[in-house]
Amino acid sequence: MSVKKKLLVVAHAPSINTQRMVDAVLKGAQHEDIENVEVTYIPPLNANAEDVLAADAIILGTTENLAYMSGALKDFFDRTYYAVLEKKQGLPAAAYIRAGQDGTGTKRALETILTGLKWRWVQEPLVCRGDFSEDFISQCEELGLTMAASLDAGVI
Template identity: 35%
Template sequence: MKRLSIIYHSQSGAAESLAKAAYLGAKQEDSVEVVLIRAMEADSVQLSSSDGVLFVTPENFGGMSGGLKDYFVRTYYVLLEQQLNIPYALAVSAGNDGTGAVREVERIAQGYPLKKVAEPVIVRGLPDDAGLEACKELGQTMAVGMAFGIY
C-alpha cells in the first residue's frame, strides 16, 4: 500500500482546515494510506517512508510558516543523499497573495528532490467552501495519481 503524508503547520487553524480537507479527499482512495501530521511533530522518517507528500502552510510575512521551514531544516540534510524524488503538492492559506510561500517551498523541494505534480492551491483569506473543496480535490488527486502509478 502506498503512503501519502500530509505535513502541515497552522497557528490560527486556517491552514489546518485546508490540511484536513485534503486528508478527507485523499482518504477517498482506499488503496493509499493517508497520514496527517503537524510539521513540528514530523521528522525525516515521515518523508522517507512516504510515496508522496502534500505540504500545507500558512503564509507568514510573505513566505512559508516558520513551522514548515523548521521541518525542512530538520530533514533536508538527513534526506539529501536519498534523492527522494517522490511527488509533492502544496496548499497555502494566504493573507496576501501566497506567492512568496509557494516560491520558498518550491525552491526547497527542488533540493531534496521532490517532484511537483500539481499546481499549488492558494486560499486567500479565511477558508471558504471553494477553498476547502479545492484542497479536498488536491488530496484526492494526489492519492488517485499515486494509486494508479501516474506519479
C-alpha cells in the same frame, strides 16, 4: 494483498479554518474509492526525516507569514533536509498555501526548497488567497483526492 503506498501530509494548522483545510485534504485523500493508499497527517513540528523516508508522496500545507512559509514548516525542512536529500529524490509532492494577501513569496520559497531536494511537483502549488472562502475547503479536498488517486493508480 498489495502493500499500501504511503501519502504523508505535513501541514501547519494554527487556526480553525486552516485545520478545516487539513481535514479537507485528508477527507479527499481517504476517499472510499482509494484502496491502496495509507494517509498519515503529521504537524510540521512533529514530523521527522523517518516520516519522509517512509512516504511515497507528500502534501505540504502552510500559512503565509510575513511573505514566507510558516516557521513550523521551515523548521521541518531545517530538520529533515539533509537526512532525506539523497534518498528521496523524485518524491511526488504537492502543496497548498493559505495566504491572506499574496502567496508569491511562500510559493517561491517552497519551489526553491523542493528544487533543492529534487522532489517532483505533481501540480502547481494551490494558493488560497484573500478572505477565507468555503472554496478553499473544496480545493483542498480535491488536492488530497487527486494526490491519493494518482498514487493509488500508479500515475505518480
